[in-house]
Amino acid sequence: MRGRVVVCKEHNQPFVIEEYEVPELEPGAILLRMVQSGICGSDLHYWRGDQAQAPLPPTGRVMGHEGYGVVHSLGRGADRDSLGRRLREGDRVVYTAIFPCNRCHMCLKSMGNLCVNRPFPAAGDYPYFTGTYADYLYLPPGHPIFLAPDGISDEVLAPVNCAMGTVTQGLISAGAEAGDWVVVQGAGGLGLTATAVAKDMGAHGVIVLDRLENRLELAREFGADYVININEYDTPEARIERVWELTRGRGADVVMELVGLADLLVEGVEMLGNGGTFVEIGDIVPGRTVALDPSTLLKGKRIVGSLMYPAHLIPRILDFLERNLETRPFHKIVSHKFKLEDVNKAFPQAEWNARQTEVTRAVLAP
Numbered sequence: 001m002r003g004r005v006v007v008c009k010e011h012n013q014p015f016v017i018e019e020y021e022v023p024e025l026e027p028g029a030i031l032l033r034m035v036q037s038g039i040c041g042s043d044l045h046y047w048r049g050d051q052a053q054a055p056l057p058p059t060g061r062v063m064g065h066e067g068y069g070v071v072h073s074l075g076r077g078a079d080r081d082s083l084g085r086r087l088r089e090g091d092r093v094v095y096t097a098i099f100p101c102n103r104c105h106m107c108l109k110s111m112g113n114l115c116v117n118r119p120f121p122a123a124g125d126y127p128y129f130t131g132t133y134a135d136y137l138y139l140p141p142g143h144p145i146f147l148a149p150d151g152i153s154d155e156v157l158a159p160v161n162c163a164m165g166t167v168t169q170g171l172i173s174a175g176a177e178a179g180d181w182v183v184v185q186g187a188g189g190l191g192l193t194a195t196a197v198a199k200d201m202g203a204h205g206v207i208v209l210d211r212l213e214n215r216l217e218l219a220r221e222f223g224a225d226y227v228i229n230i231n232e233y234d235t236p237e238a239r240i241e242r243v244w245e246l247t248r249g250r251g252a253d254v255v256m257e258l259v260g261l262a263d264l265l266v267e268g269v270e271m272l273g274n275g276g277t278f279v280e281i282g283d284i285v286p287g288r289t290v291a292l293d294p295s296t297l298l299k300g301k302r303i304v305g306s307l308m309y310p311a312h313l314i315p316r317i318l319d320f321l322e323r324n325l326e327t328r329p330f331h332k333i334v335s336h337k338f339k340l341e342d343v344n345k346a347f348p349q350a351e352w353n354a355r356q357t358e359v360t361r362a363v364l365a366p
Ligand SMILES: [Zn+2]
Pocket: 040, 041, 042, 043, 065, 066, 162, 163
């Protein structure tokens, strides 16, 4: 049996679709047939070549990390999910999108999401199916995997193992709690999810900033109590003042940067009340800097970076989705769907839409 794998051979150039023989499963391994794979901001950055920490291997790099699939085949002994439930061929499953080395000091501290050796798989390296833009995905023995509840549709499951995990962990890293004021910078897929998760965690008020009215309208559907159109409040000072006004003089407890603009750090820290936490998630491209007055951090303000999530969050996110399916339009997060063979149409369009800021998330469906 053979399957297709999308490979980045050269930055900013069309991807090449290669075919490989599906390897025989080791004991404990699981082969998934991919159903939907998300185009995440980091995939766009990698394609453009502005993530310098991960140079292209000579054979090219296998693309895609977000997505979900169904069980195609089970290696010997791999008959249970991580919660001990029976797995069968055809079951819909969500797995963690992190493939840690399991031997670096961060992995040994049970922080595989911060693994220092996170591999960026080279094309042609065993087991070949190491990215989600492919017909199959090979999960090595012991990889965390969870049965997906029947009631959650394919579109809703696709972003669970990157976008949803990342923002949920961001709020946890910030120490968000009931009664908080949470500010969300950016109403894309990450921002909409963060809004719903913050409300679910008991936030008293969520304030979402964006420049497009249709996205702000969507933010309201995801639970935003207030929205700020940055075209209307068109200076950092005006936006900071508006947040202090809306929070009735308390300032925000948590500000989440989900846009990828370095300047939002300075603005966000000023929106925080004393003891508040700024969470950096969106600004993943190295080399951008800001001028920050360290004295603004006195009075207990914190700045934390957050990357991916620990695997145990996945079943909690699936529970969160089930709990909120009736009230939040999660099916609207995925706005564009492309066939795998159209990956070279999908990327420029996701890019174009990102500039127009109308796309929330695009997916590839093999
Ligand atoms: Zn991602």
